[in-house]
Structure formats: structure tokens, C-alpha cells
Amino acid sequence: MPEWIYFFDLCGTAVFALSGALAAGRHKMDPFGVIVLASVTAVGGGSIRDTLMGATPVFWINDPTYIIVILSTVLLTILLVRKPKRVPQKVLPIADALGLALFTIIGAEKALSMGLSGMSAVIMGLITGVGGGIIRDILCRQVPMVLRTEIYATASIAGGIGYTCSLSFGMADLSAMFLAMSTAFAIRLAAITWHLSLPAFDLRSQKPK
Structure with a gap:
């Protein structure tokens, strides 16, 4: 994996771990619950992807850096965000939108590689x-969220299609x-801002008739 893709992968891991930690805080979970929720949010999709593609052991087992990033994010979130209810309501969905955009392209790139x-x-990017x-x-x-009327999976699919098509055009x-990350993030952000569904x-x- 090229270094710049690896860097974005770690950034996406941190963003999704933050999303999971904030969700755990809103549900008043204990520190172990925060770690669990942050971890499954950060590596759950990639684990499913690698299992489906036969890329085992899955990525985070071979590289403990992902676990370190997750634990560091959880620790910083617990220390710095003492009152999750006081965090602006849009912080969680925006963090989730950024993670969605990052991971969609990472997943599509790994499938193509x-x-x-x-x-x-595109499907692996979505997963x-x-x-x-x-x-x-x-x-x-x-x-x-992917099963509600919110524009969520649609943004991921658009990003994946944009990435594969851009590469095919040279x-x-x-x-x-x-370009693809910006597309996915912009679509999701627009849906959040204007309540599109x-x-x-x-x-x-x-x-009944």
C-alpha cells in the first residue's frame, strides 16, 4: 500500500473511532464500551471487506498501528470531551461523513489493487x-443510517463510482x-445541511382496495 493511501487509511480510522466514541458517550457507556464501539466503527467495514475478498488475516491484525490509533482517539475523546451532550449535534454526523468518504475510496482502491x-x-468501497x-x-x-431514507449509502456509491471512473479515464x-472523496463528502454534507433524503x-x- 502506498504511503499516502496508508496515511489516509489511518486518518479514516481516527475519524470513525471518534464517531464511535461520541456515539458511546451519548449513550452513557463505560470506558470499555467506548473502546468497543469506537473499534467496531473504525475497523468493522474494513474487516468485512477483507474477509469477503479473502485478504486474511484482516488488515488491523497484521498492523497494530490501527489499534494504537483507535485507543489514542478514544483516550483523547474521553479526556477532552467531558460532556458529550454539549458537543454540537452536527459534530457526530460530520465526522461520520468524513469517515464515510475516506473509507469508501480506501475500500475501492484495495479492491482494484x-x-x-x-x-x-464500488461495492467493496460501500461495504x-x-x-x-x-x-x-x-x-x-x-x-x-444506511437503512433509513437519509442519503448515506448513495454518497458512498457516488464516491466509489467517481473514483473508478476517474482512474479509467487516466x-x-x-x-x-x-475528487472522489470530495464528491462523497459533499453529497453527505449537503444531505445533513439541507435534510435531504x-x-x-x-x-x-x-x-386497501
């Missing part, structure tokens, strides 16, 4: 981006990565 097709790369958040939300007894790796499939609203 293993010789998978562009479509498979990497949303997998940890799904586990986090389930542990918090919430419906995962764009440099770093430029393609920044997809139409719900609601059978209850249909009147």
Missing part, C-alpha cells in the same frame, strides 16, 4: 464505508482519490 472489477470495487457504522448503530439499538491516483417505501400509506 487486488484485480477486482470496477463494479466490485468499507458503511459497515462499521451499521455495527455501531445496531449496538446502540438504532436503525442503521486521472492520477491522488487526484482521483481527492430519499423517498421512503411505505406500504402503510397505501389504502
